[in-house]
Amino acid sequence: MKPANIFLILLLAFTFTVTSCSRKDQSKKAADKTEQAKDKKKGKDTKPPVPVEVVKLKRGTIQQTYRTITSLEAENEVSVVARTSGILESIKVEEGDRVVKGQPLAQLDVEQLTLEAEQLQATSRKLGKELKRQQLLFKKRLGSSDALDKARYEFQAQQAQYKLANLKLKYATIRAPITGLISERLVKAGNLISNNDVLFKIVDPLSLKAVLYLPEKELSSISKGQQVFLKVDAFPEKVMHARVERIRPMIDADTGTFKVVASIDNDEGLLQKGMFGRVEIVFNTHKNALLLEQQSIITQDNRSHVFVVRDHKAIQTPIKTGFLHDGVYEVTQGLKDSDLVVSTGQQILKHDVKVEIVGDNAFPKNKSNPENNPETAIAKNN
Numbered sequence: 303m304k305p306a307n308i309f310l311i312l313l314l315a316f317t318f319t320v321t322s323c324s325r326k327d328q329s330k331k332a333a334d335k336t337e338q339a340k341d342k343k344k345g346k347d348t349k350p351p352v353p354v355e356v357v358k359l360k361r362g363t364i365q366q367t368y369r370t371i372t373s374l375e376a377e378n379e380v381s382v383v384a385r386t387s388g389i390l391e392s393i394k395v396e397e398g399d400r401v402v403k404g405q406p407l408a409q410l411d412v413e414q415l416t417l418e419a420e421q422l423q424a425t426s427r428k429l430g431k432e433l434k435r436q437q438l439l440f441k442k443r444l445g446s447s448d449a450l451d452k453a454r455y456e457f458q459a460q461q462a463q464y465k466l467a468n469l470k471l472k473y474a475t476i477r478a479p480i481t482g483l484i485s486e487r488l489v490k491a492g493n494l495i496s497n498n499d500v501l502f503k504i505v506d507p508l509s510l511k512a513v514l515y516l517p518e519k520e521l522s523s524i525s526k527g528q529q530v531f532l533k534v535d536a537f538p539e540k541v542m543h544a545r546v547e548r549i550r551p552m553i554d555a556d557t558g559t560f561k562v563v564a565s566i567d568n569d570e571g572l573l574q575k576g577m578f579g580r581v582e583i584v585f586n587t588h589k590n591a592l593l594l595e596q597q598s599i600i601t602q603d604n605r606s607h608v609f610v611v612r613d614h615k616a617i618q619t620p621i622k623t624g625f626l627h628d629g630v631y632e633v634t635q636g637l638k639d640s641d642l643v644v645s646t647g648q649q650i651l652k653h654d655v656k657v658e659i660v661g662d663n664a665f666p667k668n669k670s671n672p673e674n675n676p677e678t679a680i681a682k683n684n
Contacts (some may be wrong), residue, residue: 419468532544609644
């Protein structure tokens, strides 16, 4: 056979082989496309499931509250004034000292007052004897009624002067009018004290009140006896208890607020007049409420929804909420206790998307339906 014929035969064989391989590849690609189309038509999702974390709802107590700031004022606060004049001889207490009603606080010089009282006492005794003499003369018809009346008047006037001198002597000892703490001392020993001078200020720490100013819209929510929680910077870890005592129903036209006064339990004496604090007023309380963390809820156009995991799919579920307190919502409609709610990853989810539970609440691989095993998904906020 000639070389040219051999070459022609080999060329034809090679061409036939290449053509056959190309047709096989095209047939395989076409088959793959057909299979994918069938899978898609049957509803098979080729995308991997979205990893999410879930929480289980819990039952508990939730409160409707209002938070604001307050200043502490003492309802029982007095200024101790001098009721007589003289040199301040000594001071017996200092600022911060606790005193009881009637306790001596300071002493005025009483030497002059004592002499004046003794002088008036002597004169009073003299006039008393004169009154008795005139009474005796009048009985014997030896004296006139005018003389008797004059003696009686002079004796009574002198007695009044003597009592006034004794009262001044008593007032020379400055005493506490109430029980409390010395909040301010305004004088020094040796000062010349005049009548009505302010010497001390006393505050009763047990009479402290929290004064609040609330916006007009809260007037219908507040009532006497409602519980109030108070915290101050001086004791940041301690929560004090108070109760709404008085409500002023008039609205301030300039600020749009109304005044509320709460009585404080200050038996430990930790709180002082002038402190500023943060208060939380409890308007209402719901017990055995269905609770869910705020981060799990998506709100759009004033409508809220969550994603509940059922059969490994995220089901968009509309809900209605009630009270919100410290990042926890009360769910009033749309969910039940056994629902597993997506808490992480919900922002990228769509309805009916496949999901895979991961994290601390992930289910074992052999558990096909999370709803059948709710005890394995413990809520993070439990």
